[in-house]
Each structure stands twice: as structure tokens, then as C-alpha cells.
Amino acid sequence: MPKLSSAYRTSRQAAAELSGPASLVNAEARHLTKCRICGSERVTAIAMTLTDGSPVHFASCHLCENRWWLQDEAPLTFDHVIAKTRKIA
Numbered sequence: 001m002p003k004l005s006s007a008y009r010t011s012r013q014a015a016a017e018l019s020g021p022a023s024l025v026n027a028e029a030r031h032l033t034k035c036r037i038c039g040s041e042r043v044t045a046i047a048m049t050l051t052d053g054s055p056v057h058f059a060s061c062h063l064c065e066n067r068w069w070l071q072d073e074a075p076l077t078f079d080h081v082i083a084k085t086r087k088i089a
Contacts, residue, residue, distance in 0.1 A: 035066055045057060
């Protein structure tokens with residue numbers, strides 16, 4: 001059987017090599033965020049930049065469906081996030 005080139009990797013091999021935002025698939029990154037309400041580790045967390053240029057982190061719990069935004073480790077209300085995402089005229 002021919003040896004596979006680096007273009008053909010298993011998902012486990014590819015996941016181990018990812019870094020940055022895609023590192024959420026790595027076991028090391030998965031434990032970083034826990035739900036602030038139920039404590040579940042089944043959380044999707046992403047970093048994003050809002051329309052006004054503010055860098056924020058968004059997280060959503062798969063268990064209790066709680067969602068939250070953080071800016072510089074401080075929580076943002078939903079209304080505050082919406083205000084920051086309005087188009088600049």
C-alpha cells in the first residue's frame with residue numbers, strides 16, 4: 001500500500017496540528033470554557049470582531065442553551081452587543 005502524502009491525513013492527525021480559532025477541536029482547548037450557569041463543558045466558544053471594531057468572545061452552552069459575550073473578560077449584555085453591531089453610517 002502506498003504511503004499517504006501529508007495532504008491525506010486522518011481527522012485525528014489534522015486536529016492535533018491545528019492552532020488558533022480552529023484549535024477548539026483540540027482536547028486542550030475544549031476545557032477552557034465552562035458554562036457560567038450549569039457548569040457544562042459542552043460549550044461552543046468563538047472570538048469575533050463586532051461592527052464597531054470591538055474584539056469579543058461569544059460562547060453558547062449546548063446543555064442549557066445559555067449564551068454570553070465577553071469583552072476584556074467583562075460580560076456584555078445582549079442589548080450592548082446589538083448596539084455595537086449596528087452599521088456605521
